[in-house]
Amino acid sequence: MSGHKSSYYLTTPIYYVNDVPHIGHAYTTLACDALARFMRLDGLDVRFLTGTDDHGQKVEKSAQAAGVDPQAFTDKVSENFRSLWSDLGITNDDFIRTTEARHVRACQALWSKLVDADEIYLGSYAGWYAVRDEAFYGENELTETPDGKKVAPSGAEAEWVEEPSYFFRLSDWQDKLLAFYEANPDFIAPASRRNEVISFVKGGLRDLSVSRTTFKWGVPVPGDPDHIMYVWLDALTNYATAVGFPDTDSAEFSKFWPADLHMVGKDIVRFHAVYWPAFLMAADVAPPTRVFAHGWLLNRGEKMSKSVGNVLRAQDLVEKYGLDQVRYYLLREVPFGNDGYISHETMVGRINSDLANDFGNLAQRVLSMIGKNCGGEVPAPGDFTAADTALLNAAQGLLPRLRADYREQAFHRALEATWGVVGDANRYVDDQAPWALRKSDPPRMATVLYVVAEVIRHLAILAQPVMPGSIDRMLDQLGVAPDARSFAALETPLAAGTRLPPPEGVFPRYVEPDQDGG
Ligand code: MSP
Numbered sequence: 001m002s003g004h005k006s007s008y009y010l011t012t013p014i015y016y017v018n019d020v021p022h023i024g025h026a027y028t029t030l031a032c033d034a035l036a037r038f039m040r041l042d043g044l045d046v047r048f049l050t051g052t053d054d055h056g057q058k059v060e061k062s063a064q065a066a067g068v069d070p071q072a073f074t075d076k077v078s079e080n081f082r083s084l085w086s087d088l089g090i091t092n093d094d095f096i097r098t099t100e101a102r103h104v105r106a107c108q109a110l111w112s113k114l115v116d117a118d119e120i121y122l123g124s125y126a127g128w129y130a131v132r133d134e135a136f137y138g139e140n141e142l143t144e145t146p147d148g149k150k151v152a153p154s155g156a157e158a159e160w161v162e163e164p165s166y167f168f169r170l171s172d173w174q175d176k177l178l179a180f181y182e183a184n185p186d187f188i189a190p191a192s193r194r195n196e197v198i199s200f201v202k203g204g205l206r207d208l209s210v211s212r213t214t215f216k217w218g219v220p221v222p223g224d225p226d227h228i229m230y231v232w233l234d235a236l237t238n239y240a241t242a243v244g245f246p247d248t249d250s251a252e253f254s255k256f257w258p259a260d261l262h263m264v265g266k267d268i269v270r271f272h273a274v275y276w277p278a279f280l281m282a283a284d285v286a287p288p289t290r291v292f293a294h295g296w297l298l299n300r301g302e303k304m305s306k307s308v309g310n311v312l313r314a315q316d317l318v319e320k321y322g323l324d325q326v327r328y329y330l331l332r333e334v335p336f337g338n339d340g341y342i343s344h345e346t347m348v349g350r351i352n353s354d355l356a357n358d359f360g361n362l363a364q365r366v367l368s369m370i371g372k373n374c375g376g377e378v379p380a381p382g383d384f385t386a387a388d389t390a391l392l393n394a395a396q397g398l399l400p401r402l403r404a405d406y407r408e409q410a411f412h413r414a415l416e417a418t419w420g421v422v423g424d425a426n427r428y429v430d431d432q433a434p435w436a437l438r439k440s441d442p443p444r445m446a447t448v449l450y451v452v453a454e455v456i457r458h459l460a461i462l463a464q465p466v467m468p469g470s471i472d473r474m475l476d477q478l479g480v481a482p483d484a485r486s487f488a489a490l491e492t493p494l495a496a497g498t499r500l501p502p503p504e505g506v507f508p509r510y511v512e513p514d515q516d517g518g
Contacts, residue, residue: 008039009256011239012050013264014096017077018062021084023330023342024265024297024304026314030327031294031336031411032263033090037465038406040091042487047256049242050085051096052078056231057131060217070217074099087315089323089468096242098219098234107219107229107237109246113283114168115222125165125209132156132307134231135271136209154267166211166227173278174205180277186290188273189409190337193266193293197273208275236276240285248285259288263409267303269293292409295339297330312342321510324467325351331411331466351510358422359459360507363474366429366452367503373438378453378479379446380496388451391428394421395458399487402462411466418462425455453478454494461485470506477503 012029015021029050036048053059054074063073078097085092096103114120128137130152137158142150150158181187181198188194211227212218218228237245239262244253264272269291277287296303299310317326329350334340370379384392398421405414429452437445457478464471464485475485479498483489 006043007045007047007255008036008261009047009243009259010035010039010049010261010263011242011259012092013262013268014051014053014098014235014238015081016056016058017052017054017074017081018059019306020077020311021081021314022304022306022311023314023317024311025081026084026088027297027330028263028265028294029085029090029092030088030330031409033088033092034327034331034411034465035261035263035406035409036091037468038402041461041464041485042403045255047094047243048092049094049096049239050081050090050092051094051238051242052081052098053231053235053238054078054097054099055218055228055234056134057212057215057217058134060215061131063217071099084314087318088327094242096238098238103234103238103241104219106241106245107234108222110237110240110279110283111229111233112222113246113285114279117282117284119169119172119282120166120210121169123165123167123207124163125167126162127160127209128152128158129161130154130156130158138206161214163213164227165209165213166221166224167207168210168233168279168282170205170208170275170278173282174201176281177201177205177274177278180281180287184289187277187287188269189290189292192337193269193273197269200270201274205274232271232275233279236271236279239288240280245285258286260290261409262288262291264291264293266293266295292337294337294409295334297334298339298341301341317347321347321351322508324470325355325507325510327466328355328415332415333412335412336409348510351507354419354422355507356505356509358419358426359463360505362422362426362429362452363456363460363477364503364505366449366456367477367500369434370449370453370500371503373442374446374449376500376502378494378496378498378500379450381447381450382443384447384451387428387432388447391421391424391451391455394424395455396490398458398462399490406465415466418459421455422459425452425459428452428455450494450496457494458490461487461490473506477501477506 010032012032015025036046040046060070063070066073082095128142128150130137133152133154133156137152142152142158145151152158178201188197210230210233211221213227218231219234221227221229239259243256244250247253262272272291280287299312302308302310304311329347332350333346398417401417402414432448434445434448457480460471460474479500
């Protein structure tokens with residue numbers, strides 16, 4: 001797309017290793033995976049990063065509770081995330097852990113730059129801290145429970161902390177951040193999150209405590225190892241570490257930084273959209289291009305989390321419904337950016353209507369007709385009618401629309417547009433009734449089947465980012481060579497005469513287990 005650079009660097013949050021991975025974590029990573037695949041198919045040089053946030057008081061406490069040292073604990077739990085991503089077909093190019101040497105070096109270098117710029121000073125912190133959020137809170141942000149506990153808006157309990165601490169001069173950054181948001185209207189999306197961040201910053205910023213002394217599990221502050229860095233300063237730096245920071249002159253860093261997108265859940269937008277650009281600008285490093293904060297997946301009306309006890313495991317859903325089905329459902333069902341309820345009923349609805357009936361049957365019936373009536377070869381079309389051209393144009397018009405939707409992380413809109421053309425194609429087949437042309441007008445039947453096959457090729461190529469496995473099989477059946485599946489290949493139409501393997505359905509219907517075999 002003109003105006004964009006040829007590389008695309010996107011990141012997931014790095015996940016805390018105190019938690020077992022669940023569908024909420026998978027949601028963020030799946031969305032990024034679809035985006036990464038889309039950008040690769042569109043010819044961009046993609047760097048897709050995920051990883052784990054190994055440090056902090058929360059993780060240290062979990063390790064203590066498990067009776068193991070934090071390094072051994074994080075080695076084990078980090079692996080759960082790595083294997084989940086492999087089960088879900090995630091195509092991350094790198095997996096970072098904050099305990100790695102490359103990262104400790106990057107954090108210490110960033111710290112030193114901040115010190116050199118006089119952005120950090122030693123003081124002492126007396127205030128509230130919520131370990132579950134790893135966040136400092138002002139008194140005014142907390143509510144008190146009947147038994148006198150202080151609770152953050154997230155529901156996490158806050159405790160009073162008093163300790164020596166280094167501070168980052170965040171209060172100096174209020175105007176500069178507001179000017180930055182103003183100059184970069186796409187920096188935070190969706191708009192609701194942007195407004196929330198702007199009003200938070202307008203409300204005034206206090207200097208931020210960026211070191212802790214009462215526990216050990218973190219990156220030591222250069223020159224003062226009694227202090228470890230605040231876990232969010234450490235964690236955010238991962239995005240720069242992974243492309244070579246502090247070697248800002250390296251080819252890698254110049255190519256991929258600033259990051260094109262940090263994808264996050266709305267719970268952590270403040271860290272990404274306020275603290276992170278302030279740290280970077282203070283260190284004279286360019287801030288990222290965009291932060292998109294999606295909503296929460298809710299189960300039984302609440303954000304899924306281990307502490308609430310309502311988590312769904314991605315692997316269980318995949319086993320029950322199929323990987324591509326889960327990927328499609330999550331990106332299609334909930335407008336990306338909103339909170340969303342997930343349920344068995346809506347999942348089955350999507351699988352059976354959108355996938356099995358609408359797209360699966362379209363491919364299956366057209367490919368079977370080609371198999372039976374055209375000798376198993378892509379038929380040669382004659383002249384196109386207005387109806388043929390209208391359908392082909394609709395399919396060819398999808399790529400520019402999808403580019404805009406993916407650039408805005410509007411996955412649901414991209415899928416809705418794609419399935420709009422699936423609907424057009426089904427109506428076309430019904431109207432043209434190729435089965436009735438078999439005897440009356442075989443050349444016209446050949447044209448109709450060719451047109452639908454060519455439209456299915458478009459739809460399939462464009463649906464690859466969301467359902468890579470199933471679509472690979474569909475493209476095999478359409479005789480599309482593996483090296484002819486990029487978006488650039490859309491421009492080369494199906495070649496008449498290509499031999500096709502016998503068709504088989506790629507999107508099975510979901511059948512309730514108790515009806516199975518009945
Ligand atoms: N370690 C920090 C992030 C540091 S990034 C520099 C953290 N980790 S986390 O394990 O708590 O994961 C947070 C992310 O997981 C959320 O921002 C969100 O992307 C995802 N989700 C966790 N639960 C979720 C839902 N129930 N629904 C949707 N996304 C959820 O915060």
